[in-house]
Amino acid sequence: MIEKGKTLLVDGPASVTLLSGETEILGADFKASSKMVIREGKRVPFLVREKAEFELLLGEKGVANEFETTTIPQSWENAVNMVLNEKKEPTVVMIVGGIDSGKTSFCVYLANKALKMKRKVTIIDADLGQADVGPPSTIGSCRITKPIRDPFQMNAENICFIGVTSPSSASTKVLEAIARMKEKALKRPVDILMINTDGWIEGEDAVRHKLSLIKQVKPDVLIGIQQENELTFLLGAAIETQKLPIESSPAVRKRDREERKLLREIGYKKYLKGAAVESFPISWVKVSGLPLGNGAPPVRERVAKIVEQIGTTPMYMEETPDSVFIVLGKEQWADEEIARSIGETLNKKVKIVWQGDEEGLLVALHDKDENFLSLGILEQIDYERRVFKVYTRVKKDVASMHVGQIKVDKSGKELGQSEAFSDYL
Numbered sequence: 001m002i003e004k005g006k007t008l009l010v011d012g013p014a015s016v017t018l019l020s021g022e023t024e025i026l027g028a029d030f031k032a033s034s035k036m037v038i039r040e041g042k043r044v045p046f047l048v049r050e051k052a053e054f055e056l057l058l059g060e061k062g063v064a065n066e067f068e069t070t071t072i073p074q075s076w077e078n079a080v081n082m083v084l085n086e087k088k089e090p091t092v093v094m095i096v097g098g099i100d101s102g103k104t105s106f107c108v109y110l111a112n113k114a115l116k117m118k119r120k121v122t123i124i125d126a127d128l129g130q131a132d133v134g135p136p137s138t139i140g141s142c143r144i145t146k147p148i149r150d151p152f153q154m155n156a157e158n159i160c161f162i163g164v165t166s167p168s169s170a171s172t173k174v175l176e177a178i179a180r181m182k183e184k185a186l187k188r189p190v191d192i193l194m195i196n197t198d199g200w201i202e203g204e205d206a207v208r209h210k211l212s213l214i215k216q217v218k219p220d221v222l223i224g225i226q227q228e229n230e231l232t233f234l235l236g237a238a239i240e241t242q243k244l245p246i247e248s249s250p251a252v253r254k255r256d257r258e259e260r261k262l263l264r265e266i267g268y269k270k271y272l273k274g275a276a277v278e279s280f281p282i283s284w285v286k287v288s289g290l291p292l293g294n295g296a297p298p299v300r301e302r303v304a305k306i307v308e309q310i311g312t313t314p315m316y317m318e319e320t321p322d323s324v325f326i327v328l329g330k331e332q333w334a335d336e337e338i339a340r341s342i343g344e345t346l347n348k349k350v351k352i353v354w355q356g357d358e359e360g361l362l363v364a365l366h367d368k369d370e371n372f373l374s375l376g377i378l379e380q381i382d383y384e385r386r387v388f389k390v391y392t393r394v395k396k397d398v399a400s401m402h403v404g405q406i407k408v409d410k411s412g413k414e415l416g417q418s419e420a421f422s423d424y425l
Helices: 074-084 103-116 171-185 204-217 232-237 257-272 300-310 336-346
Strands: 007-011 014-025 028-031 035-038 043-058 063-067 091-097 121-125 138-144 158-161 192-196 221-226 243-247 276-281 286-288 316-320 323-328 349-354 361-366 372-382 387-392 400-408 414-417
Touching (some): 007 014, 043 063, 074 221, 121 171, 138 171, 171 192, 171 204, 204 232, 257 372, 257 414, 300 323, 323 336
Parallel strands (some): 091 192, 121 192, 286 400, 323 349
Antiparallel strands (some): 007 043, 007 063, 014 043, 138 158, 276 387, 361 400, 372 387, 400 414
């Protein structure tokens, strides 16, 4: 039995059933007979409004603890009131903060409070590495029409695939995607548009990226969640924006690298459920992220020069006006020096990869209107038959495929990042 005014903090994996009393989760009512399953790596605060009795089923790493009071800081209450009292509609709110600072929890709390006041709320989730609204390595958005307990349960209405889990290598792409998402969101009725950002805040490049994003989005309110003074410079440099620094919640739990990876893997699994290997002819699918389908086989004279310098015949070659793409079999060999030599001979940029370099790359499949259909895993490129083999739950209407740099196996396990094609692109 937990007394009124206290908070039950539960770390997953766990199942929580409220047997009696009244509680809330970040502003969302959790009433008697309600049940919630908590994922491993996640912590959920149950604030007790009336003396409550819980039934807990804890997994191997599940933990439950009592906290003497609410875990919602007064600064959060002040920030929410400020946003809800903004006269400008729609109000665009951007949330910045480091890794595990509580950005998502604040978004959930603001959304739940806004819904109670009958406000129309939309969220853009731009945290590539710890995405909740869409799958990892994407930016997702959706309208919020009912109280949220776990944003992972929301279904994204729009998804933009970036293909990496950190914006450090895709800053421009992230900025452009968020701008498009914002523009699209504002075309529909909305009172509060929240933009939740990633936790990349340390270093000059990170600050530059965030300032570029602030300039691009032009938020009406910039909320910075900090545990010490880590956002002082960033907030100080955002001179044309109304800023509100707030503190982290005491409920925030620091996750290690493996726990964050585990949460991403749960996200991959969600979008790979029911997947099977499908074949898509290269000529039928527009591809980005791989240098295929945009060129033609080199003429005989160029082929002879390439074979002479490599010492063997490549299994596949494709040439554009300014580049040559060469695929070697797994037993064939070449190095960067040979690639440079071929480039000097042909006066073109040359990229050499090996058969199998593509295996496991995460991809996004889109329809003819560039609407996101689902994720997939590139299993193989059959260069002889010119076919992509993709592990995905999508079977038809695929018009384009965007290839990322993350490698994932069929179980959703993240295998790392590949830059086999990145320098070419």
